[in-house]
Amino acid sequence: MRPNLLLKMFTIAGLMLVLVVPLLMIQGKISDRSAEALHVKHQISRQISGEQQISGPLIVTPRIREQLVEKRDCHSGETCTAIEQRRVLDSQVPDLLSINGDLQSEMRYRGIYGVPVYRSVLHIEAMFPANWKAVSEPEQVVASQPPLLLLRIEDLRGLVERPQILVNEVRVPLIEAELLPEGVGSNAVAVALPDNLNGAFTVKVRLNLNGTESLGALPLAKETRMTLRSDWPHPSFEGLVSPVEREINNEGFTSQWRTNNLAAASVIHCAQGGAVCRNHGQALQVRLVQPVTGLLSSERALKYSFLIVGLTFAAFFLFEVLRRHPLHAMQYLLVGLALAMFYLLLVALSEHIDFMLAYLVAAVSCCMLIGIYLMAVMGSFKTGWTFALSLLLVQGLIYGILMAEDYALLLGALLLFAALTVVMTVTRKLDWYAFADPAKTATNAGFNAARSQESSGANAG
Structure with a gap:
């Protein structure tokens, strides 16, 4: 070349x-x-509320337990075990958790950028077993406080009104946040269970909750059922499992989830250990997705x-x-x-x-x-x-x-x-x-021209 x-x-x-x-x-x-655009989303989330995830209701009992712990301050300088008293939160999940909700969505804008927000009305019902007062490893328990019924909400700013919690159809007043025991988390809503409550009982909760983009619930029960309806036509179903039934059209969507404690074993184990579980990957979750921008x-x-x-x-x-x-x-x-x-x-x-x-x-x-x-x-x-x-x-x-x-x-x-x-x-x-x-191009061009002239002369002769 x-x-x-x-x-x-x-x-x-x-x-x-x-x-x-x-x-x-x-x-x-x-x-x-x-x-x-992301900054606008964060601004709107700060003013309304962020993505919401619901955890509970659970029965939580603050206790002091004696536990074996490993220590390194032994006289021999080696690791040894010792008995210490520690504050723990023993939790009990319901047998059945049912969530039924309606979401009304809209776009909130700042300038030319916007984010989908929603207002939801959620009806939660939980059925607890008759043996909910049973204590695991009672020989370790030194002291116990009265049990609480606990519900965690990811962003409490989204509560339009105080939640209504009914135990066996009787409304129970909320415990103020400053009176909650240490370790329940800053996003907890709780009531004290009645002293005369025995055997199996039912809890009903009504939430009027605002949120941004997504709504989810942790399946903290032996069997969990959730049904959501919305006017948003572009849902994305995420989390632990997909809905068993769903219907999506231009007017919105309807979805139903079913799962059990075998599928949600890890998040239930986390909750029963007293930890504040916020694993979004284990939730039953829907996201209000914007069409491709x-x-x-x-x-x-x-x-x-x-x-x-x-x-x-x-x-x-x-x-x-x-x-x-x-x-x-x-x-x-x-x-x-x-x-x-x-x-x-x-x-x-x-x-x-x-x-x-x-x-x-x-x-x-x-x-x-x-x-x-x-x-x-x-x-x-x-x-x-x-x-x-x-x-x-x-x-x-x-x-x-x-x-x-x-x-x-x-x-x-x-x-x-x-x-x-x-x-x-x-x-x-x-x-x-x-x-x-x-040069070669010119030579080839002249050669081709000469051949053309010769050919023309021969044809004329």
Whole structure:
């Protein structure tokens, strides 16, 4: 391969590296706008409440137990065991936990960014067994306090009103937060169980709870059932298990969960040990997901920027090869900057209008600019606008790849394969050495012209 052809190829590669700078600047702008959207989410969460997770109700009994512990301050200097008295919270989970709730959702905005919030009314019912007063390892118990019925809520700021807790259909007053025993956590709501309560009993709780984006409940029972209804049409079911039944349409969703203590053994063991369990992965949870935002779609589109720039530069290079029409490096660069401007327009427009319309406006605008420019550069209306329309077609194909998330890799690979096929087809008979050597090109051109004249003379004779 001759040096001048290599120089041209290295120049094109260098121009693509130069275009990394504006494309990275656009990527930085997307990151800044995403950070601003996240900041707005945190602002709204602070004013309304955060993501909510409910734990309980549980029976919690503060006790002092004698326990064997390992110590290193023995006289021999080695590890030994000793008996110490420690404060613990013994917990008892219900046999059956039933949660029934309705969520009313809306979007809360700060400027152009928003986050889904909800107001929920939850009815919780728990059935405790007759042996709830039984004490495990009673020989270790030194002292006990009266048992409490405890309910934990992730963010207490979301409570619109004080929870209503009924034990055997009798409303029980809440214990004030400063009177709660140490270790129950700062997000606990509790009542004292009646002194005359014996045998199996039922607890009913009514919560009027606000939250942001997600709502979940830990399945702290031998059997847990949860039913949620909402007017949000884009739910994402997360956590321990998926709903056994769900119905989703444009007017909202209805979902039902069923699980048991075998599936939720780890979180129940944590709760029975007195720990404050906040493992979101073990909850029955729904998230109010926003449809793909303009920023996210723009970021995905930017990943294909070098593919579009590479295909455009390859088309220019083939034009030089096949038409013998040299293009200056500055002309490559200006077209590349116009393609980079497409992504900046896309980011700016998608914050205010639908992403599909923003993509169409940005693509048509930049392709028209490139078409008008190339019409003058190449001295041909047809050639300039053929390039522009071809580029618009490629942009349309990229949009199709963006929309087909599950098939993005397949469609992208097919597009690259098609581009390589076109290049190899149109250059299969090209003499690259002749193109690279101007002297040889001129000699071949004169030779071909002479042969053409001889052939014409022979035909005339």
